[in-house]
Amino acid sequence: MDASAADIVFDNHGVCNYCSDYLNRAAAILHEPESDKARRLDAFVERVKLSGRRKKYDCIIGVSGGVDSSWALVQAKRLGLRPLAVHMDNGWNSELAQNNTANLVRSLDVDLYTHVIDWTEYRRLMQAFFDADVIDVELLYDNAMLAVNFAQASKYGLRYILAGTNTATEGLKIPADWNWFKYDQLNIDSISRVFGVRGLRTFPSIGTLGFIRKTFFRGIRWTPFLDYLPYNKLDALNCLEESYGYKRYAYKHYESIFTRFYQGFLLPKKFGVDKRKVHFSNLIASGQMLRDDAIADLGGIPYLSESDLQADISYFLKKMKWTPEMLSAYLARPPVPHSHYKTEYPLWKRLRALYDVLSKK
Numbered sequence: 001m002d003a004s005a006a007d008i009v010f011d012n013h014g015v016c017n018y019c020s021d022y023l024n025r026a027a028a029i030l031h032e033p034e035s036d037k038a039r040r041l042d043a044f045v046e047r048v049k050l051s052g053r054r055k056k057y058d059c060i061i062g063v064s065g066g067v068d069s070s071w072a073l074v075q076a077k078r079l080g081l082r083p084l085a086v087h088m089d090n091g092w093n094s095e096l097a098q099n100n101t102a103n104l105v106r107s108l109d110v111d112l113y114t115h116v117i118d119w120t121e122y123r124r125l126m127q128a129f130f131d132a133d134v135i136d137v138e139l140l141y142d143n144a145m146l147a148v149n150f151a152q153a154s155k156y157g158l159r160y161i162l163a164g165t166n167t168a169t170e171g172l173k174i175p176a177d178w179n180w181f182k183y184d185q186l187n188i189d190s191i192s193r194v195f196g197v198r199g200l201r202t203f204p205s206i207g208t209l210g211f212i213r214k215t216f217f218r219g220i221r222w223t224p225f226l227d228y229l230p231y232n233k234l235d236a237l238n239c240l241e242e243s244y245g246y247k248r249y250a251y252k253h254y255e256s257i258f259t260r261f262y263q264g265f266l267l268p269k270k271f272g273v274d275k276r277k278v279h280f281s282n283l284i285a286s287g288q289m290l291r292d293d294a295i296a297d298l299g300g301i302p303y304l305s306e307s308d309l310q311a312d313i314s315y316f317l318k319k320m321k322w323t324p325e326m327l328s329a330y331l332a333r334p335p336v337p338h339s340h341y342k343t344e345y346p347l348w349k350r351l352r353a354l355y356d357v358l359s360k361k
Contacts, residue, residue, distance in 0.1 A: 001281050004272055005175040018278075019285050022172040029167040029227050030286055041228040045079050051159045057084040057111075059160040061225075062149045063104070065097030065255040068164030070104055070246065071236040072225050076162055077108045083162065085112045086152050088145045090258075091119040091319075096247050097255035103245045115148045118202040123320060125188075125203060128195035133336040135271050136180035137262060140203075143182055147204035149222075150214045159219050166226035169233050172282040178273050180338045181345045183211050190342035208348045233288055261312045264302035270331050276302055 001008060001016045009017050032040075052058020061076055061083040063069045076083045085105050105112045122140070129137045149161050180187065185207030192200070206214075214220045240246035249255055267273040276298060283289035303309040317327060339345070 026167045026171050048160050058082045059162050060153045061162045062086045065100040072164040085110050086149050087114045088148045089116045090122050090141050092256045092258035094257050107244050124197050128192050128197050131195045132191045133333050134338045139180050144204050147206035153220045161222045162225035165224045168231045168286045183208050186342050186344040208344050261316050
């Protein structure tokens with residue numbers, strides 16, 4: 001982590017506030033005694049099974065083709081759970097991700113539900129976000145993915161969504177100006193309308209009030225499932241490759257062609273953000289990567305090769321119907337904050353503060 005995070009500060013030992021905060025919050029998970037973790041896992045699995053009695057499934061697991069969600073699915077089956085695997089297709093899946101997902105659900109014998117967003121519709125939404133010059137174009141995918149998982153949990157009357165999110169590899173906070181609030185349905189609607197997008201049919205979304213309805217009234221829990229397990233990313237990758245024909249990616253979240261291009265090219269070029277700094281720092285702090293290795297990796301581009309990057313640039317231009325000049329013009333324009341458009345983030349903060357006060361009583 002460095003000064004590309006606007007609010008970073010370092011102590012006398014050169015340790016930044018991001019890593020200090022992470023180590024304080026993560027200690028209970030990273031250093032939990034194995035016996036305690038096993039008891040906590042057993043109790044949680046029993047609750048999930050009990051909640052799903054007499055139902056076709058007992059939990060939802062969103063799968064992207066990435067290692068975290070794939071490992072969550074493998075572990076759920078190992079523990080005797082009956083998950084429905086849920087995937088959100090926004091038109092940017094790599095062939096590798098599709099093969100990983102297909103191999104996994106076939107080997108594990110689990111049902112897969114895929115929500116497909118009409119590509120023309122999704123491209124128009126993406127174009128609106130590019131025209132808006134906001135940083136978090138991935139808000140579209142992330143919000144839709146949340147909405148789809150909650151919708152499937154509601155459909156089958158399930159209380160648990162077991163997510164691949166975890167403290168060991170992604171517990172370190174993302175700097176506030178590197179992304180945006182993921183339940184901001186209003187921000188998506190506002191940007192879409194400002195730039196002429198109307199009549200959405202296949203794009204699912206969820207906002208603050210929708211989250212409250214699903215969580216507090218329907219009782220659906222979005223659970224970082226891997227925190228119940230000892231989780232080492234390299235060990236998980238090796239097992240997935242050996243047992244399920246899994247193929248790994250260069251960096252975190254590169255199972256999506258757009259995410260790869262966004263994190264590996266657009267974010268560094270337009271916004272000065274290299275997310276590898278957060279991802280690597282997290283792995284270093286949790287003892288899964290050496291700092292020297294991370295620094296050496298950061299010395300190169302966020303791609304395996306320059307030719308891979310050029311191939312993704314060509315693919316992006318063709319798929320988005322852009323010219324090279326349009327890409328250059330986009331990169332040259334100054335960023336615009338999400339808060340320039342309508343947002344429900346202030347509402348979220350107020351409700352969160354109220355919840356924190358009430359939960360302490």
